[in-house]
Amino acid sequence: MSAAYNPAIQTQVADPNRTLSTISPSIGDVVVTREYPSSDQLDQAVQRAHAAHRDWRKVPLDERIRVVSLAVDHLASRALELGPELSAQMGRPKRYTAAEFATFKDRASWLLARAHTALADQNVDDGRPEGFTRLIRRAPLGVCLLVGAWNFPYMITVNALIPALVAGNAVILKPSPQTPLVAERIQESFESAGLPAALLQMDTLVAHPLVPFISFTGSVANGKRVEKTAALAAEDGNGFKFVGLELGGKDAAYVRADCDPAYAAENIVDGAMFNSGQSCCAVERVYVHESVYDRFVDEAVKVVKEYKLGDPQKDETTLGPVISLRSAATIRSHIAEAVEKGAKALIPESHFPEAKEGTTYVAPQVLVDVNHGMKVMSEETFGPVMGIMKVKDDAEALSLINDSEFGLTCSIWTRDRAAYDALVDDIDTGTVFLNRSDYLDPALAWTGFKNSGRGVSLSRYGYDAVTKAKSLHLRNL
Numbered sequence: 001m002s003a004a005y006n007p008a009i010q011t012q013v014a015d016p017n018r019t020l021s022t023i024s025p026s027i028g029d030v031v032v033t034r035e036y037p038s039s040d041q042l043d044q045a046v047q048r049a050h051a052a053h054r055d056w057r058k059v060p061l062d063e064r065i066r067v068v069s070l071a072v073d074h075l076a077s078r079a080l081e082l083g084p085e086l087s088a089q090m091g092r093p094k095r096y097t098a099a100e101f102a103t104f105k106d107r108a109s110w111l112l113a114r115a116h117t118a119l120a121d122q123n124v125d126d127g128r129p130e131g132f133t134r135l136i137r138r139a140p141l142g143v144c145l146l147v148g149a150w151n152f153p154y155m156i157t158v159n160a161l162i163p164a165l166v167a168g169n170a171v172i173l174k175p176s177p178q179t180p181l182v183a184e185r186i187q188e189s190f191e192s193a194g195l196p197a198a199l200l201q202m203d204t205l206v207a208h209p210l211v212p213f214i215s216f217t218g219s220v221a222n223g224k225r226v227e228k229t230a231a232l233a234a235e236d237g238n239g240f241k242f243v244g245l246e247l248g249g250k251d252a253a254y255v256r257a258d259c260d261p262a263y264a265a266e267n268i269v270d271g272a273m274f275n276s277g278q279s280c281c282a283v284e285r286v287y288v289h290e291s292v293y294d295r296f297v298d299e300a301v302k303v304v305k306e307y308k309l310g311d312p313q314k315d316e317t318t319l320g321p322v323i324s325l326r327s328a329a330t331i332r333s334h335i336a337e338a339v340e341k342g343a344k345a346l347i348p349e350s351h352f353p354e355a356k357e358g359t360t361y362v363a364p365q366v367l368v369d370v371n372h373g374m375k376v377m378s379e380e381t382f383g384p385v386m387g388i389m390k391v392k393d394d395a396e397a398l399s400l401i402n403d404s405e406f407g408l409t410c411s412i413w414t415r416d417r418a419a420y421d422a423l424v425d426d427i428d429t430g431t432v433f434l435n436r437s438d439y440l441d442p443a444l445a446w447t448g449f450k451n452s453g454r455g456v457s458l459s460r461y462g463y464d465a466v467t468k469a470k471s472l473h474l475r476n477l
Helices: 039-056 061-076 079-090 094-113 115-119 153-166 180-192 220-235 261-277 293-304 325-340 394-402 417-424 461-465
Strands: 019-023 030-035 132-140 143-147 170-174 200-202 213-217 242-246 251-255 283-289 365-368 385-391 409-413 431-434 467-475
Touching: 030 079, 030 180, 039 143, 039 170, 039 200, 061 094, 061 115, 061 153, 061 180, 079 094, 079 153, 079 180, 094 115, 094 153, 115 153, 115 461, 143 153, 153 170, 153 180, 153 213, 153 461, 170 180, 180 200, 213 220, 220 242, 251 261, 251 394, 261 283, 261 293, 261 385, 261 409, 283 293, 283 394, 293 365, 293 385, 325 365, 325 385, 385 394, 394 417, 409 417, 417 431, 461 467
Parallel strands: 143 170, 143 213, 170 200, 213 242, 251 283, 251 409, 283 385, 365 385, 409 431
Antiparallel strands: 019 030, 132 467
């Protein structure tokens, strides 16, 4: 019997007298205000979700897939309507917001198409012993708490949302305070498709005894808080939790001597600057072979200077504000510290007059003469900045790539597949790209090494994260 729910060990204080206002990073105005739920309201939400799960898991898999598919189509159809709303909440230029809804549908469709295979009973019989049938079944965990991030709120949520619901779980969404409307829009679309109302709700509860799984996307510091809260819940008798963490990154790119530096620069700059560099897998460190270093740097500067920084609601804008004044100050401090220690900034701030101190508009920057003693090459900057270092060979590049507390992705830029194969097993990251970066493929496991987190989403293994193995051992009479 689980112990009673203890509201004292939550990741977020629930106080009905407190409200949360979301400030638009582009204009500084309040775009939405929501009230924190009380402890009783949170408990009741989980109770409803748990009861709904027990009915939902009995619904045939084909019907669960049908309902979820309808919901995905409904949400994707609202891209033009919801795009400006998303831009207002988190600042991405509106010309790019529709792509997030398309990606939501693409990832969801891939996961839905593989549900039968991922959730099918696995027959492990090999004829021994006779008279027995042995199966391994994937059973739903129960209530899954999905704690999302603001930078790609729809795309991040879909990774665990679809497998969790299709597998027979209930889901509670905890949206980022910066993008609260995202969870509401998802809930609207799923309920319009016929999903029972209590199956998909919003709120946050890590410690509740009826929440066995937490998927968290965010910072390393907050990931540690989730882990600690889950551990305290176990100590209080509220059960052991499955915790999946997608945390920070300081992703590296290595440009070898045989790669066209113009091609590499165009793609790497996009991987570094898209969404104003606010991506867990954004390229923040670039190592370039000395023979192509100067050409790569020239090409990178050329690409960066073509960006249009400004109001995300304008059609011509390709680079919007960063999420907050605090984030902007951190980014600027990383650049300033690097310059103080000898780095050279190659993009004059005058080239981007919209970027002003004390605002959320930060000029994109390329830094050279950097080293790992600088924050811009060691700590997560999470902004439109990349540092470039010259290397003499693969061995030096490999050493620098792995010299990080993070291990989310890395990209190798080369025409030589054998060179990639020689490096890939020694690179301590969850994904190693060849000639691309900053991309999540739904067919591949999304996972991090070191402080970039643990657990898996996407791919067929994403279903394993939201289910548990259940063995069926039958003696045939």
